Amino acid sequence: MYGNTGKVIYINCSTGKTEIVSLDEDVYKNFIGGSGLAAKLFWDYADFDADPLSEKAVLILINGPLAGVPLSGTSRMSAVARSPLTGALAESSCGGYFPPQLRYAGYDGIIISGKCTVPSIIHIAHGSFNIVSSEELWGKTVGEAYVKIKEQYGERSRTLIIGPAGEHGVSYACILSDAHHAFGRCGLGAIMGSKNIKAIVIEPHKTIMKYFEEQKVKSLIKELTPRIKEYIISQVLHEFGSAGNLEGHMYTGDVPIKNWTSNFNEEMAEKLTGSTLTEKYLTKTGTCAYCVVACKRIVKVDEGPYSIPEGPGPEYETVAALGCLLGSSDLAAVCKAGRLCNEFGLDSISTGATIAWAMEAFEKGDLTEKDTGGITLRWGDMPTVIDTIIPSIARKEGPLGQLLSKGSRLAAKSINNNLIKYTAQSKGLEAPMHDPRGGGHGHALAYAVSPRGACHVSTAMHFMETGACNYPEIGFEFDLEALTDEKKPETMVLATAIGSIENSACFCQYADRSLTFAEMVGILNAVSGYHYSLQDALDAGWRIYHLKRLINHRFGLRACDDALTERMLEPARDGEPQGIMINFDGMIQRFYELMNMDNVEGVATVDTLHKYGLEQEAAIVWKKRK
Amino acid sequence: MGKYYKDTEELYTIYGYFLDNILKDPKIGSKLAKAGIVIKFVYTDPDAEITIDLKNPPKKEGYYGTFYLGKCDIEADVWSSQPADHSHRFWHGLENPIAGVAKGIIKQGGKVTAMLKLLPVIKPTFQQFPIALKEMGREDLIVTK
Numbered sequence: 042m043y044g045n046t047g048k049v050i051y052i053n054c055s056t057g058k059t060e061i062v063s064l065d066e067d068v069y070k071n072f073i074g075g076s077g078l079a080a081k082l083f084w085d086y087a088d089f090d091a092d093p094l095s096e097k098a099v100l101i102l103i104n105g106p107l108a109g110v111p112l113s114g115t116s117r118m119s120a121v122a123r124s125p126l127t128g129a130l131a132e133s134s135c136g137g138y139f140p141p142q143l144r145y146a147g148y149d150g151i152i153i154s155g156k157c158t159v160p161s162i163i164h165i166a167h168g169s170f171n172i173v174s175s176e177e178l179w180g181k182t183v184g185e186a187y188v189k190i191k192e193q194y195g196e197r198s199r200t201l202i203i204g205p206a207g208e209h210g211v212s213y214a215c216i217l218s219d220a221h222h223a224f225g226r227c228g229l230g231a232i233m234g235s236k237n238i239k240a241i242v243i244e245p246h247k248t249i250m251k252y253f254e255e256q257k258v259k260s261l262i263k264e265l266t267p268r269i270k271e272y273i274i275s276q277v278l279h280e281f282g283s284a285g286n287l288e289g290h291m292y293t294g295d296v297p298i299k300n301w302t303s304n305f306n307e308e309m310a311e312k313l314t315g316s317t318l319t320e321k322y323l324t325k326t327g328t329c330a331y332c333v334v335a336c337k338r339i340v341k342v343d344e345g346p347y348s349i350p351e352g353p354g355p356e357y358e359t360v361a362a363l364g365c366l367l368g369s370s371d372l373a374a375v376c377k378a379g380r381l382c383n384e385f386g387l388d389s390i391s392t393g394a395t396i397a398w399a400m401e402a403f404e405k406g407d408l409t410e411k412d413t414g415g416i417t418l419r420w421g422d423m424p425t426v427i428d429t430i431i432p433s434i435a436r437k438e439g440p441l442g443q444l445l446s447k448g449s450r451l452a453a454k455s456i457n458n459n460l461i462k463y464t465a466q467s468k469g470l471e472a473p474m475h476d477p478r479g480g481g482h483g484h485a486l487a488y489a490v491s492p493r494g495a496c497h498v499s500t501a502m503h504f505m506e507t508g509a510c511n512y513p514e515i516g517f518e519f520d521l522e523a524l525t526d527e528k529k530p531e532t533m534v535l536a537t538a539i540g541s542i543e544n545s546a547c548f549c550q551y552a553d554r555s556l557t558f559a560e561m562v563g564i565l566n567a568v569s570g571y572h573y574s575l576q577d578a579l580d581a582g583w584r585i586y587h588l589k590r591l592i593n594h595r596f597g598l599r600a601c602d603d604a605l606t607e608r609m610l611e612p613a614r615d616g617e618p619q620g621i622m623i624n625f626d627g628m629i630q631r632f633y634e635l636m637n638m639d640n641v642e643g644v645a646t647v648d649t650l651h652k653y654g655l656e657q658e659a660a661i662v663w664k665k666r667k
Numbered sequence: 668m669g670k671y672y673k674d675t676e677e678l679y680t681i682y683g684y685f686l687d688n689i690l691k692d693p694k695i696g697s698k699l700a701k702a703g704i705v706i707k708f709v710y711t712d713p714d715a716e717i718t719i720d721l722k723n724p725p726k727k728e729g730y731y732g733t734f735y736l737g738k739c740d741i742e743a744d745v746w747s748s749q750p751a752d753h754s755h756r757f758w759h760g761l762e763n764p765i766a767g768v769a770k771g772i773i774k775q776g777g778k779v780t781a782m783l784k785l786l787p788v789i790k791p792t793f794q795q796f797p798i799a800l801k802e803m804g805r806e807d808l809i810v811t812k
């Protein structure tokens with residue numbers, strides 16, 4: 042086998058049983074790796090009746106086939122499970138330095154089931170792995186645990202760690218890699234916590250990778266690296282971070298403000314944008330393994346109430362979720378709130394969105410001090426957010442902490458179903474910080490049909506609609522108008538395949554923006570020997586998408602769950618998109634039609650599933666239905 | 668030759684009038700000046716070159732920067748090259764510059780991030796460009812969607 046090792050670690054934390062699962066080449070070719078292969082393994086290993094935080098639940102981490110190749114944006118992995126936040130398929134992708142080490146250790150991934158009797162870590166070293174009790178780490182923040190682990194296992198060890206939020210089962214707890222890079226979404230940290238796993242630690246291994254075409258890989262790396270570095274998007278990312286275009290997004294109406302009640306705020310545009318972050322607080326840039334873009338921020342706030350020592354700084358989603366969405370243009374406060382989320386192991390998007398929901402509900406009188414335990418919620422009140430709300434969510438403390446730790450949809454339901462109207466989510470996953478009403482109507486479709494819920498990275502729509510990519514080799518050379526539905530369902534068909542490929546081959550959607558589709562497939566073939574034609578690669582992307590939809594169907598989700606909330610579809614009240622309506626129903630029905638999906642069941646027709654080789658899976662889902 | 672400009676002189680006449688307006692506009696001009704850079708625009712069909720100096724003290728009183736039509740010796744911090752027709756549509760707000768780069772229509776070099784920062788600032792000028800054309804009696808060059 043090339044690129045991949047064909048071996049996945051299996052650990053049952055309850056029994057202590059460990060084994061190496063060997064996978065056939067065909068499985069890789071059909072499901073690529075990363076999130077596609079993880080979804081396939083989830084299908085094979087999951088107990089579909091299990092509660093996401095129960096002993097029976099599984100958590101699967103799988104490398105992309107290119108992890109370990111010294112090319113920007115390719116050393117990444119995906120994690121898959123059932124989400125405690127949504128009840129649907131959870132998936133999240135992460136870069137950093139862990140994935141290449143796992144590959145060099147000889148493994149493509151880890152399947153974790155069961156529950157350890159005491160808090161533990163999974164330790165991988167010298168090609169072997171075991172569970173080690175680590176009660177002393179339980180209760181520690183991500184940063185504290187990281188320091189302790191480094192002391193014990195060496196400076197060069199790489200880590201995946203959960204914080205107190207994961208330990209307490211907060212439904213949107215995340216997993217941090219080396220205390221900086223995150224498997225941010227869907228509550229994967231809570232699943233790790235429910236298994237009593239505080240961390241996964243890997244010690245450095247010798248760099249060994251076997252490529253299908255050694256020379257070709259080397260020459261592709263040489264050719265693509267300078268292009269990736271010089272690409273305009275890479276330059277913005279390097280200089281100003283992913284928040285570099287916050288100002289630009291603001292003027293298109295893409296940035297949701299005060300819980301999606303506004304689409305424009307000039308002061309926030311200036312005070313929160315990436316160049317301001319660079320000027321005021323950046324001390325240095327950070328990066329993922331082998332990436333020349335280096336979009337990560339290391340920041341320090343020297344003085345004032347929000348001072349923080351040098352450490353990971355906020356990226357775009359965090360700045361918008363903990364700034365714009367909460368009605369604050371205080372960048373120092375955003376840095377501190379973002380740092381707290383990291384330390385507690387909380388997804389900053391869901392944290393910001395859930396607090397913003399509560400602020401609006403409180404303002405309208407639908408949430409009262411009785412519900413919040415006497416805490417007053419006010420737009421832009423960052424001292425309360427930082428000192429009280431975030432810590433109480435992370436520890437599920439008090440009525441407010443308990444309420445908000447459920448995420449916005451469940452929190453709303455637990456007070457009054459009517460309060461769902463203030464939420465901005467799909468399938469229970471809080472939407473990222475791109476408002477389809479201004480950012481592009483295709484985003485609305487992408488959020489709705491994404492298997493994990495409102496997400497702008499599970500498909501390539503975000504970049505296709507904003508004009509950041511162009512793939513004439515597979516028929517995508519449309520000039521899309523952001524604020525219409527024109528050609529969006531057609532684009533979405535391609536976007537699902539490309540997104541599945543990006544998340545399964547684990548290409549970073551920033552670093553590899555300048556690559557053509559043919560180049561992405563070319564490097565994949567040269568490393569792993571998949572022999573994909575462009576059509577084969579697209580088919581693999583659609584196969585993966587349909588499989589994920591089947592998984593959701595087994596969890597009880599149907600087409601009616603591909604919905605956006607009232608707030609996300611009402612006409613924008615100000616800014617560039619003011620008053621414009623999204624033709625959501627038209628787009629989604631056309632998308633189902635083009636994808637040969639049943640518009641009630643929300644999955645592909647039997648014939649379509651057969652076309653992608655999903656006969657057994659189709660038999661289970663469609664038979665169950667009959 | 669492109670669709671909109673019959674020759675270089677015509678392009679200079681139109682851009683000269685337009686730039687004169689925006690570089691003395693207190694709201695837009697003052698924000699542009701904050702960039703502190705020299706930008707060179709290179710056009711094809713017709714071939715032309717325009718340099719906007721937002722770095723050195725403005726040559727004329729009441730202006731926030733200086734522009735030069737045709738080749739000039741001032742060293743640019745950033746340059747951008749594109750067909751004149753594409754630029755004409757851009758100033759109407761009808762072209763996405765990121766898509767232009769992705770498709771290879773626009774080529775750029777130097778401090779491109781500094782130039783990108785100007786995009787939100789120049790957005791209001793998209794309304795002014797057709798107005799300028801009208802003032803010049805060139806309604807025939809106004810482009811609609």
Ligand code: SF4
Pocket residue numbers: 113114115136137278327328329332333334335336337549550551552
């Ligand atoms: S662009 Fe940023 S997120 Fe992507 S691989 Fe590079 S450093 Fe990591």
